[in-house]
Amino acid sequence: xxxxxxxxxxxxxxxxxxxxxxxxxxxxxxxxxxxxxxxxxxxxxxxxxxxxxxxxxxxxxxxxxxxxxxxxxxxxxxxxxxxxxxxxxxxxxxx
Numbered sequence: 384x385x386x387x388x389x390x391x392x393x394x395x396x397x398x399x400x401x402x403x404x405x406x407x408x409x410x411x412x413x414x415x416x417x418x419x420x421x422x423x424x425x426x427x428x429x430x431x432x433x434x435x436x437x438x439x440x441x442x443x444x445x446x447x448x449x450x451x452x453x454x455x456x457x458x459x460x461x462x463x464x465x466x467x468x469x470x471x472x473x474x475x476x477x478x
Contacts, residue, residue, distance in 0.1 A: 396454030
């Protein structure tokens with residue numbers, strides 16, 4: 384999970400392309416620990432109007448969810464691929 388560049392903050396999610404996500408400057412990346420199907424966790428995002436979340440499903444397919452004040456959109460593929468897992472800290476779920 385990471386904060387997207389301000390260039391995407393004013394756009395409606397339906398207008399954002401996968402290419403725009405791959406070119407944006409992602410910052411404040413964190414890693415979410417794996418959890419079981421059906422398990423619920425709540426994470427608070429401390430700042431920034433735009434967030435991206437890249438993940439793989441149980442079959443290994445990658446997706447990126449982009450969310451802003453102007454909607455949410457899910458893309459096939461990892462648009463935040465420049466971040467290395469070994470350099471990320473774990474986000475803590477809200478208790």
